[in-house]
Amino acid sequence: MSGAPSDRPPGAGEFRRAMARWATGVSVVTARGPDGDAGLTVNAMLSVSLEPPSLLVSLHRDVDTLPVVERSRAFAVNLLSHRQQELSERFARAVPSEEKFRGLPVHRGVTGAPLLDGTLGTVECRLVSATPAFDHRLLVGEVVRIELGADEAPLLFFRSGYASREADERLRLPASRP
Numbered sequence: 001m002s003g004a005p006s007d008r009p010p011g012a013g014e015f016r017r018a019m020a021r022w023a024t025g026v027s028v029v030t031a032r033g034p035d036g037d038a039g040l041t042v043n044a045m046l047s048v049s050l051e052p053p054s055l056l057v058s059l060h061r062d063v064d065t066l067p068v069v070e071r072s073r074a075f076a077v078n079l080l081s082h083r084q085q086e087l088s089e090r091f092a093r094a095v096p097s098e099e100k101f102r103g104l105p106v107h108r109g110v111t112g113a114p115l116l117d118g119t120l121g122t123v124e125c126r127l128v129s130a131t132p133a134f135d136h137r138l139l140v141g142e143v144v145r146i147e148l149g150a151d152e153a154p155l156l157f158f159r160s161g162y163a164s165r166e167a168d169e170r171l172r173l174p175a176s177r178p
């Protein structure tokens with residue numbers, strides 16, 4: 001631990017720096033709406049329970065995909081492989097949904113959500129609850145279908161960037177960091 005303990009609540013910058021030390025996988029959450037497909041890159045995802053299988057994703061209240069998920073009451077979590085950084089970048093852009101899906105090979109799941117090809121797997125969920133949490137909404141989904149893809153290395157997000165291989169420079173920590 002570094003620095004003397006302080007009563008001052010941490011700010012956003014300090015919190016971001018702490019979270020940058022937490023490695024996550026990267027997924028694309030997709031849903032089908034009446035006006036077409038929607039999707040965004042998400043690393044705030046965790047499994048909730050095994051019985052029943054369920055998971056949680058945390059979406060910012062202003063993202064375009066949120067109303068589509070809430071209206072269709074379903075979503076899919078597409079787990080990205082180390083080969084799919086471009087997809088993560090594509091679905092993180094603030095562009096209209098049609099643009100994100102343009103020319104992209106997808107197939108349909110049982111929920112109607114678009115499932116991206118070439119992922120490590122896809123977990124389709126029925127939306128169980130949507131709980132406000134500050135500027136985010138915590139969406140809990142009960143898993144209705146799983147599709148497993150190639151058993152490859154995942155795309156990782158760590159230290160505010162992508163890390164796709166164990167040998168990646170980003171994962172090679174210096175002996176000591178301030």
Ligand SMILES: Cc1cc2nc3c(=O)[nH]c(=O)nc-3n(C[C@H](O)[C@H](O)[C@H](O)COP(=O)(O)O)c2cc1C
Nearest residue numbers: 040041042043044058059060063064065092093094
């Ligand atoms: C690696 C990475 C992880 C992200 N994780 C989340 C997340 O967990 N929740 C979220 O709301 N946005 C997250 N974002 C930001 C959204 O992908 C981004 O705001 C997107 O443009 C929203 O798309 P939409 O408005 O079309 O739904 C993440 C972005 C990146 C690059």
